Amino acid sequence: MKLFKKILIANRGEIAIRIIRACHELGIETAVVYSDIDRDTLPVRIAHEAVCIGPAPSAESYLNIPAIISAAEITDAEAIHPGYGFLAENPQFVEACTASNITFIGPTADNIRLGGDKAKARRIMMKKGVPVVPGSDKPISDEAEAMETAKRIGFPVIVKASAGGGGKGMRIVPEEQYLGKMYHMAQKEAFAAFGNGELYMEKYISDMRHIEIQILADKKGNIIHLGERDCSIQRRHQKLVEEAPFVLSTPKFRKKVGDAAIKAARAMKYRNAGTVEFILDSNGDIYFMEINTRIQVEHPVTEMITDIDIIKEQIKLAAGSMLSLKQSDVKFSGHSIECRINAEDPESFIPSPGTVSLFIPPGGHGVRTDTAAFSGWKVPAYYDSLIAKVIVHGRDREEAIMRMKRALSEFVIEGIKTTIPFYLKILKDRDFISGTYNTHFLDNFKKASASA
Ligand code: MV4
Secondary structure, eight states: OOOOSEEEEOOOHHHHHHHHHHHHHTTOEEEEEEEGGGTTSHHHHHSSEEEEEEOSSGGGTTTOHHHHHHHHHHHTOSEEEOOSSTTTTOHHHHHHHHHTTOEESSSOHHHHHHHTOHHHHHHHHHHTTOOBOSBOSSOBOSHHHHHHHHHHHOSSEEEEETTOOTTTTOEEEOSGGGHHHHHHHHHHHHHHHHSOOOEEEEEOOSSEEEEEEEEEEOTTSOEEEEEEEEEEEEETTEEEEEEESOTTOOHHHHHHHHHHHHHHHHHTTOOEEEEEEEEEETTSOEEEEEEEOSOOTTHHHHHHHHOOOHHHHHHHHHTTOOOSOOGGGOOOOSEEEEEEEESBOTTTOOBOOEEOSEEEOOOSTTEEEEEOOOTTOEEOSSSOOEEEEEEEEESSHHHHHHHHHHHHHHOEEESSOOSHHHHHHHTTBHHHHHTOOOTTHHHHHHHHOOBO
């Protein structure tokens, strides 16, 4: 199968570099788009060509569909990789690419629409026999129906926005008396955030872990999974630390969740790379939560334990190649952890843009630093504050933890505040070291800060 001659990268920062590297290793030429403020950045230097698509505000540059399509046309790029964020999960963008005879490197527009309609995705998974948390089987139309559903499944319940994500339009309802108020608050918030106030309901699982499965699917409907990631360490619905495998994983557990993820992907005729998110409860039961229709920030931990380059696979699949691996060819080795380093105050998490006066990333055996930062670079205030991902691999979790401590300790970033000190504290935490944490880890962490 002939791959593309040239790919346009419609993103910035570390993920733009990550994609450019995959292209160059495949012998594919690259063009990258950039906004005015991103002119003097690494993706612009590393790509073969770069096209300015507008001013710093995302709405006028990285979200500007006509400007990006034009950039692909003037550079003769045959395909566009959207990275994550920005236009990665915009079905209109996929359709704009198709209309201009450009291949979108990612799932279909319909896959993206379903991934963004969480009530509908849940209903389809129920119908196809993928386990879901007890709850509504369709969007909830009014407060009376909300009460009926909540009484049927039992309190506590959680109401979620169909168009949601990032915790917006989500409310935990502990008891009957709060339902009316919480229902209307969630609806209002969802409408304000997404222009869509549609809600659905689930039983609230108080003690859960967030487990997700990386999948790859070709156009013939062959699907494999690359194992699980544990993304339970979150703050305000932002993942901070991710690891693979899940500490308590066994071949049996991995097969159970992996098979459920493949069934979910098959139910929606999924194409390219994606992630199926599950709730794991304290009984060891798993439930489908949602599907992410993009390459994710945390994809490297899976790459480290499988030795599969997920971006290269995305490109080959988008070019029409069939999966070259069977499920039995996917082998897992060692343990990987990722820490997302943000340009933020490590206590308050308030963004800290400004000039990085000195930047010396860690390296050495088993350490990978994905970043677009360098000494002298100015962190713009316009975009996400993620400035580096430190990913380590060790023979086992203990070695991975020691290696992460070593790597973060030698990381030098001067001129701005970063969250590195916060991660060094987490790495010393008793519950983190034992691996017994859940999604409430950081609530407890702030109160107790229990050190081992
Ligand atoms: C849940 C849950 C418990 N039960 N769903 C969904 C999006 C993700 N960011 C958090 N989500 C959750 N979904 C059911 N059925 C717990 C969470 C959750 C959470 C919810 C509210 C406030 C903070 C939270 C932190 C982690 C997980």
